[in-house]
Amino acid sequence: METSGSLVEIGANRCFGGWHRRFRHHSATLRCEMVFAVYLPPQAADGPVPALYWLSGLTCTDENFMQKAGAQRVAAELGIAIVAPDTSPRGADVPGDPDGAWDFGHGAGFYLNATQAPWATHYRMHDYVVHELPDLLESRLPIDSRRAISGHSMGGHGALVCALRNPGRYRSLSAFAPISHPSACPWGQKAFSRYLGEERDAWRDWDACELIAMARERLPVLVDQGEADGFLAEQLHPQALRQACAAAGHPLELRLHSGYDHSYYFIASFIEDHLRHHATALAA
Amino acid sequence: METSGSLVEIGANRCFGGWHRRFRHHSATLRCEMVFAVYLPPQAADGPVPALYWLSGLTCTDENFMQKAGAQRVAAELGIAIVAPDTSPRGADVPGDPDGAWDFGHGAGFYLNATQAPWATHYRMHDYVVHELPDLLESRLPIDSRRAISGHSMGGHGALVCALRNPGRYRSLSAFAPISHPSACPWGQKAFSRYLGEERDAWRDWDACELIAMARERLPVLVDQGEADGFLAEQLHPQALRQACAAAGHPLELRLHSGYDHSYYFIASFIEDHLRHHATALAA
Numbered sequence: 001m002e003t004s005g006s007l008v009e010i011g012a013n014r015c016f017g018g019w020h021r022r023f024r025h026h027s028a029t030l031r032c033e034m035v036f037a038v039y040l041p042p043q044a045a046d047g048p049v050p051a052l053y054w055l056s057g058l059t060c061t062d063e064n065f066m067q068k069a070g071a072q073r074v075a076a077e078l079g080i081a082i083v084a085p086d087t088s089p090r091g092a093d094v095p096g097d098p099d100g101a102w103d104f105g106h107g108a109g110f111y112l113n114a115t116q117a118p119w120a121t122h123y124r125m126h127d128y129v130v131h132e133l134p135d136l137l138e139s140r141l142p143i144d145s146r147r148a149i150s151g152h153s154m155g156g157h158g159a160l161v162c163a164l165r166n167p168g169r170y171r172s173l174s175a176f177a178p179i180s181h182p183s184a185c186p187w188g189q190k191a192f193s194r195y196l197g198e199e200r201d202a203w204r205d206w207d208a209c210e211l212i213a214m215a216r217e218r219l220p221v222l223v224d225q226g227e228a229d230g231f232l233a234e235q236l237h238p239q240a241l242r243q244a245c246a247a248a249g250h251p252l253e254l255r256l257h258s259g260y261d262h263s264y265y266f267i268a269s270f271i272e273d274h275l276r277h278h279a280t281a282l283a284a
Numbered sequence: 285m286e287t288s289g290s291l292v293e294i295g296a297n298r299c300f301g302g303w304h305r306r307f308r309h310h311s312a313t314l315r316c317e318m319v320f321a322v323y324l325p326p327q328a329a330d331g332p333v334p335a336l337y338w339l340s341g342l343t344c345t346d347e348n349f350m351q352k353a354g355a356q357r358v359a360a361e362l363g364i365a366i367v368a369p370d371t372s373p374r375g376a377d378v379p380g381d382p383d384g385a386w387d388f389g390h391g392a393g394f395y396l397n398a399t400q401a402p403w404a405t406h407y408r409m410h411d412y413v414v415h416e417l418p419d420l421l422e423s424r425l426p427i428d429s430r431r432a433i434s435g436h437s438m439g440g441h442g443a444l445v446c447a448l449r450n451p452g453r454y455r456s457l458s459a460f461a462p463i464s465h466p467s468a469c470p471w472g473q474k475a476f477s478r479y480l481g482e483e484r485d486a487w488r489d490w491d492a493c494e495l496i497a498m499a500r501e502r503l504p505v506l507v508d509q510g511e512a513d514g515f516l517a518e519q520l521h522p523q524a525l526r527q528a529c530a531a532a533g534h535p536l537e538l539r540l541h542s543g544y545d546h547s548y549y550f551i552a553s554f555i556e557d558h559l560r561h562h563a564t565a566l567a568a
Contacts, residue, residue: 014543266297269298
């Protein structure tokens with residue numbers, strides 16, 4: 001039997017002079033077995049390096065970003081580790097969407113701590129990503145406490161919320177096509193009404209547009225958004241993020257890209273800019 | 285009904301300023317519906333560009349390389365299109381492996397023209413890749429007749445064989461972890477004995493190590509091979525390719541990489557070198 005905190009390596013691939021490694025462990029926070037991936041750049045052979053935590057979108061696992069974003073090349077150049085957690089608790093004991101939908105439950109943890117039964121038992125992705133995973137990595141792997149955070153779609157929402165709720169914990173923040181205002185879009189409303197309950201006051205603590213107003217730290221945000229993204233109008237609402245940042249005086253660079261969609265072909269095209277954005281803050 | 289030669293676009297993603305496009309068409313050569321992908325760099329908006337034909341390995345489709353190799357960034361810089369065909373004829377009418385194995389039949393066409401029943405009807409990937417697909421692309425898309433060819437594993441074998449059998453047709457050639465001597469490895473022996481029959485004389489026309497001896501063109505070959513590749517000892521035989529090239533005076537740069545395996549993490553790490561190798565020849 002594994003004890004809590006033990007890491008079992010389930011795969012390793014040499015990549016751009018460093019290593020892509022996958023681990024399985026028992027998460028005390030999520031009360032289930034989890035798999036995550038880490039890219040360790042060549043510099044990690046000589047001592048701890050800072051890490052970018054990447055939060056993926058709906059239906060993803062630890063694998064999508066590592067396989068499709070092409071981020072390792074620049075991470076190897078800059079000496080940054082990349083940590084890619086799964087997108088929800090997993091396993092037969094973890095309840096999923098009652099209708100088998102892909103936008104709630106397994107693969108759709110929304111990076112929050114659920115308060116409602118039956119979800120509250122396992123769905124605590126915020127605490128897993130913000131606390132348990134860094135604690136584990138910084139004690140077991142050559143990764144130090146200089147942290148950056150980014151993500152895509154649901155994971156862009158997650159990156160924004162994790163950073164805004166935890167001042168001082170991250171040195172930099174960015175997102176691709178984030179669900180900027182989940183309280184006001186179908187994906188967010190479905191997830192929040194179940195994980196957090198129908199009482200909308202509780203939703204404010206997990207919505208970037210609400211959190212921006214009261215943020216105690218003004219971490220500059222880089223956001224890339226494709227203008228041909230099929231989810232743009234209904235689900236993503238970057239203009240709400242722009243308004244919230246403007247009202248609060250929060251620094252935001254929102255870049256709109258003609259012709260780009262919601263896919264990893266979009267992410268791959270601009271991930272280098274994000275890595276350099278994070279590297280500057282991580283080195284400061 | 286579609287007529288032979290018509291192209292139906294089934295997907296398009298903007299990527300590094302160019303376009304990843306997927307097409308379905310009826311192949312007269314293969315007598316079935318096929319899907320392929322093309323990356324058109326930004327330069328293709330101004331006129332025809334040269335193309336790298338990428339042949340993937342066992343079990344792959346047109347998607348693996350496009351999603352995982354990270355090649356579009358450099359292709360966009362260099363102004364090279366990338367063409368990724370499927371790895372076999374497909375569909376319910378196309379016979380696959382009688383035992384449902386993954387190393388023969390669907391996803392395992394071996395880039396040859398089969399001579400034996402029931403395979404000879406559809407399994408003609410050599411003619412599809414070397415003739416039908418370029419004819420189609422060069423007449424319908426902004427792609428010209430400057431061609432380079434590369435591939436991985438079974439596709440590395442395919443690239444070597446397509447170039448060696450067709451002097452003058454390609455300007456440059458490279459491979460990642462190719463099945464260098466299929467007549468002498470289990471994957472190749474299984475495929476050749478069925479597609480080509482038990483008579484081994486017929487195998488020589490489809491084995492790079494045999495073709496090198498009689499090649500009428502000495503196109504320099506760049507080959508990358510990971511030393512931690514799990515298929516290296518039994519299936520790939522790069523030393524046989526080295527011996528054949530040495531015996532024939534054929535220019536070969538064979539690079540062995542410590543710690544790298546057979547995965548796309550390996551390909552992604554070195555694809556830039558291959559693209560620059562091809563760009564030099566395509567521009568000459």
